[in-house]
Amino acid sequence: MEAFGLLLHGxxxxxxWKTLLLMMVGLVLGIFVGVLPGLGGPNGVAILLPLTFxxxxxxxxxxLSCIYWGALFGGAITSILFNIPxxxxxxxxxxxxxxxxxxxxxxxxxxxxxxxxFIGSLVAVLLITFxxxxxxxxxxxxxxxxxxxxxxxxxxxxVGLGREAKHKTVISMSLGLLLAGVGMDxxxxxxxxxxxxxxxxxxxxxxxxxxxxxxxxEILLTMEERLALRGHAxxxxxxxxxxxxxxxxxxxxxxxxxxxxxxxLGITPGGAIAASFMGYNLAKRFSKDQESFxxxxxxxxxAPETAAHASGTSAxxxxxxxxxxxxxxxxxxxxxxxxxxxxxxxxxxxxxxxFVWGLIASMYLGNVVGLVLVLTTVPIFASILRVPFxxxxxxxxxSCAIGAYAIQNALxxxxxxxGFGVVGYVFKKIAIxxxxxxxxxxxxxxxxxxxxxxxxGSGGDMKVFWSNGLVGSITTLAIVLLFWPVIDxxxxxxxxxxxxAKA
Amino acid sequence: MSNTELEIVVDDPTAxxxxxxxxxxxxxxxxxxSLLLLALSLVLGWDNWRTGASWDSTGPQPGYFPFYLSVILxxxxxxxxxxxxxxxxxxxxxxxxxxxxxRVMAVFVPTFLFCLATQYLGLYVASFLLIAGFMRLxxxxxxxxxxxxxxxxxxxxxxxxDVAFDVIMPKGPLEAAFGY
Numbered sequence: 001m002e003a004f005g006l007l008l009h010g011x012x013x014x015x016x017w018k019t020l021l022l023m024m025v026g027l028v029l030g031i032f033v034g035v036l037p038g039l040g041g042p043n044g045v046a047i048l049l050p051l052t053f054x055x056x057x058x059x060x061x062x063x064l065s066c067i068y069w070g071a072l073f074g075g076a077i078t079s080i081l082f083n084i085p086x087x088x089x090x091x092x093x094x095x096x097x098x099x100x101x102x103x104x105x106x107x108x109x110x111x112x113x114x115x116x117x118f119i120g121s122l123v124a125v126l127l128i129t130f131x132x133x134x135x136x137x138x139x140x141x142x143x144x145x146x147x148x149x150x151x152x153x154x155x156x157x158x159v160g161l162g163r164e165a166k167h168k169t170v171i172s173m174s175l176g177l178l179l180a181g182v183g184m185d186x187x188x189x190x191x192x193x194x195x196x197x198x199x200x201x202x203x204x205x206x207x208x209x210x211x212x213x214x215x216x217x218e219i220l221l222t223m224e225e226r227l228a229l230r231g232h233a234x235x236x237x238x239x240x241x242x243x244x245x246x247x248x249x250x251x252x253x254x255x256x257x258x259x260x261x262x263x264x265l266g267i268t269p270g271g272a273i274a275a276s277f278m279g280y281n282l283a284k285r286f287s288k289d290q291e292s293f294x295x296x297x298x299x300x301x302x303a304p305e306t307a308a309h310a311s312g313t314s315a316x317x318x319x320x321x322x323x324x325x326x327x328x329x330x331x332x333x334x335x336x337x338x339x340x341x342x343x344x345x346x347x348x349x350x351x352x353x354x355f356v357w358g359l360i361a362s363m364y365l366g367n368v369v370g371l372v373l374v375l376t377t378v379p380i381f382a383s384i385l386r387v388p389f390x391x392x393x394x395x396x397x398x399s400c401a402i403g404a405y406a407i408q409n410a411l412x413x414x415x416x417x418x419g420f421g422v423v424g425y426v427f428k429k430i431a432i433x434x435x436x437x438x439x440x441x442x443x444x445x446x447x448x449x450x451x452x453x454x455x456x457g458s459g460g461d462m463k464v465f466w467s468n469g470l471v472g473s474i475t476t477l478a479i480v481l482l483f484w485p486v487i488d489x490x491x492x493x494x495x496x497x498x499x500x501a502k503a
Numbered sequence: 504m505s506n507t508e509l510e511i512v513v514d515d516p517t518a519x520x521x522x523x524x525x526x527x528x529x530x531x532x533x534x535x536x537s538l539l540l541l542a543l544s545l546v547l548g549w550d551n552w553r554t555g556a557s558w559d560s561t562g563p564q565p566g567y568f569p570f571y572l573s574v575i576l577x578x579x580x581x582x583x584x585x586x587x588x589x590x591x592x593x594x595x596x597x598x599x600x601x602x603x604x605x606r607v608m609a610v611f612v613p614t615f616l617f618c619l620a621t622q623y624l625g626l627y628v629a630s631f632l633l634i635a636g637f638m639r640l641x642x643x644x645x646x647x648x649x650x651x652x653x654x655x656x657x658x659x660x661x662x663x664x665d666v667a668f669d670v671i672m673p674k675g676p677l678e679a680a681f682g683y
Contacts, residue, residue: 050670053668054668054669167579167583168579168583170579171576174579175543175576177569177572178569178576187565188564188565190554191554192554192565193547195550216614219610220607220611223606224603224606224607388642388644390641390642391634391642391652393610393637394613394617394630395634397614398617398626398634398656398657398660401617401618401621401626402626402670405626405672405673406664406672411673414618414621425607426536429599430529430532432536451563451568452563452568455562455563456562460558460563
């Protein structure tokens with residue numbers, strides 16, 4: 001296998017003291033961010049991104065992806081010990097994790113959560129290792145029309161498959177695409193939507209928007225709620241770890257099922273949240289003893305955690321191979337790649353072999369190191385929650401401001417961040433989803449370039465999007481997905497007409 | 504089995520009351536946001552039309568793509584406006600209660616002042632003031648603890664960013680006095 005050799009090469013890139021140290025720092029920061037209320041994966045990565053600006057890209061991405069793994073691990077700690085999901089995808093983990101903690105089996109639940117997270121990520125990383133090079137070499141044949149069709153597919157599947165009200169997804173997405181167009185037009189060099197403002201000339205930076213939308217707005221939202229918490233402290237002993245691991249083979253079906261669900265949902269922009277619930281519900285449905293779910297069953301921890309991490313990890317596959325992020329955090333990592341002057345997409349595998357395989361190798365290593373780290377340090381991280389929120393909140397605000405400023409050394413960006421914070425707060429409260437906005441903002445200019453290049457190539461003929469089998473089927477699929485709710489209803493209606501007796 | 508005798512309990516002395524009156528309903532905010540988005544789409548659409556939203560010999564003009572996006576945004580906000588008026592049930596829900604609003608403002612106003620202070624005093628002085636002030640005034644934490652935490656955090660940030668990683672932050676008169 002060519003991939004295997006390249007992966008080994010990736011490990012050699014990685015195995016230096018400096019990189020390993022950065023990895024540990026990243027993991028610790030990530031767990032920290034995952035445990036703190038009002039922060040999470042995307043915010044943590046966005047805020048800490050400026051730290052990496054002066055590093056070389058490989059060290060930077062290793063540190064950032066480790067922050068991401070750390071945040072994924074950290075979310076499980078608060079859901080099990082305090083019944084507070086640090087992340088939306090940890091909600092399903094609380095169903096059985098918290099009851100286990102109440103019964104004095106916190107250590108068991110935590111071990112189960114971390115181990116299954118590890119397994120989920122591992123399956124997804126294996127998938128990335130072997131699938132990403134294939135997809136990217138296939139995508140090398142893509143021209144602008146194909147790329148635009150893939151972008152269209154991404155956008156349409158958000159609208160068609162998302163659970164939010166359709167017009168709200170459309171609003172969020174078109175707003176993101178519009179804001180991505182502010183500033184200098186890349187093709188003609190003309191200014192657009194700047195209204196004579198010199199500050200807007202630079203355009204609206206994606207990361208500044210993300211820091212505001214997620215970081216600042218999350219602080220505002222967290223403040224709104226009652227911040228009292230009550231939970232259990234727990235240390236994990238080696239004996240518990242081994243006893244849980246001895247049980248593992250019994251649950252191989254659950255683990256495998258959740259991994260597959262997670263990988264699938266991670267690649268399609270559905271996200272980890274849906275995956276964790278689906279993993280939990282399927283484990284429950286296929287269980288012989290459905291009643292015991294929700295009362296502290298270890299399988300109820302295995303299932304959602306495996307799925308959440310598998311999808312969180314596999315979200316990086318489309319980002320690496322096609323330049324299309326599968327999740328909000330992947331979108332931020334993509335923003336980071338662009339800051340370091342790397343162009344995400346199929347060419348990355350050809351032009352920056354060291355970087356890509358270093359990153360993939362770091363996924364393996366980061367997960368192993370992360371697992372050991374969380375198992376040994378849980379008590380320390382759980383006690384972080386004792387720190388009053390009044391001390392944590394201003395620190396997060398300051399970190400956000402540093403992050404926003406450092407991206408372009410512009411004071412205006414701090415104000416922009418504050419503005420996006422308010423927008424994010426209001427949008428979250430009236431259920432306008434933020435993920436499509438983030439995705440649109442990061443992909444906006446690339447999608448537009450692809451569209452205009454294909455139009456220039458075809459002389460303005462829209463038929464270019466159906467000019468061959470490949471691009472035609474992607475475009476058609478995109479349109480089908482866009483109208484999926486309507487089509488679904490139509491099918492159901494037809495089925496009812498055909499078999500009225502069954503209805 | 505592990506020892507879970509240890510409990511972690513954190514109280515929230517300034518928690519918002521449960522039965523606080525609503526400041527504004529979700530329906531009203533829905534309408535306001537839809538109107539704002541509609542206005543935004545009109546402004547952006549007009550600007551792009553001015554830039555050129557048609558085709559020329561080389562393909563679409565710079566305003567073409569964003570112009571049609573403004574149209575989509577406008578249409579979606581109009582739909583949202585209509586939907587907000589039609590659904591009465593959702594409209595009655597509380598967007599934010601007065602107690603919650605007060606708490607949100609307790610974060611927003613200091614953050615705003617912090618941004619303002621950053622402009623004139625530099626980021627580090629502003630962050631010291633924000634953390635110390637917020638902990639003391641909002642969190643009701645002892646003054647010495649607040650000052651100490653603020654100082655340690657700000658110093659740590661300075662060492663991490665300006666010294667170790669060479670990420671230069673905006674400075675004010677205080678840093679200038681020390682020669683930075």
